[in-house]
Amino acid sequence: MHRAKGAKTVFHSRRGRHTKPVLRAGGVVVCERCTIADSPLPRMRGLLGRRSLPSDEGILLRPAGSIHTFFMHFPIDAVFLDRDRRVLRVVESVRPWRTAAARGAHAVLELRAGESARRGIAAGDVLEVGEAA
Numbered sequence: 817m818h819r820a821k822g823a824k825t826v827f828h829s830r831r832g833r834h835t836k837p838v839l840r841a842g843g844v845v846v847c848e849r850c851t852i853a854d855s856p857l858p859r860m861r862g863l864l865g866r867r868s869l870p871s872d873e874g875i876l877l878r879p880a881g882s883i884h885t886f887f888m889h890f891p892i893d894a895v896f897l898d899r900d901r902r903v904l905r906v907v908e909s910v911r912p913w914r915t916a917a918a919r920g921a922h923a924v925l926e927l928r929a930g931e932s933a934r935r936g937i938a939a940g941d942v943l944e945v946g947e948a949a
Contacts, residue, residue: 822879837946838876838925846935847927848872848945854879862926863888869928876945882917885910891929895937896921903941908930 830873838847851870853859863869867889877883883894894907896918905918907927925943927935937943 827878835873836948839944839946840935840937840941841918841944844935845946846937847874847925847931849874850925850945851875852945853877860897863892866890867928869925871928871931871934873927874925874927874931876923876925878923881919881921882915882924883910884915888912893927893929893930893932893948895925895927895943897925897943901943903937903939905939906931 834853835849837845838850840846844873851858851874853862853875859880862883864887869890870893881896881934885892889912891909891911894910894916895903896905896907896916898904898920899922901923904921907916907918910916
């Protein structure tokens, strides 16, 4: 590919790319802009390198049965889901340099600390990934 002389390369931000809403039964939104990390590299990267997480953003790691917050700069809520997307466990405010897991978990939804309580996410809820807006 040739570029015109003096043309600059533009790099597009990945933020907002491949995001979808995550909803609870009845259509209640629990995460407006959720990054779906369902391949090895996005799962490994997760939220590393970010300084914060807005209240409307999150990341859904799948498959994943556990998480760590090594090298992170802020606490998160971890919502562990089984294969049917039923909430098995909610771990609130996982601080940096900690781990969390749930037996039988197949996916983990990571949200800003406090969001799971604010949005009323509880064990037994079933979550769905919606269509991109």
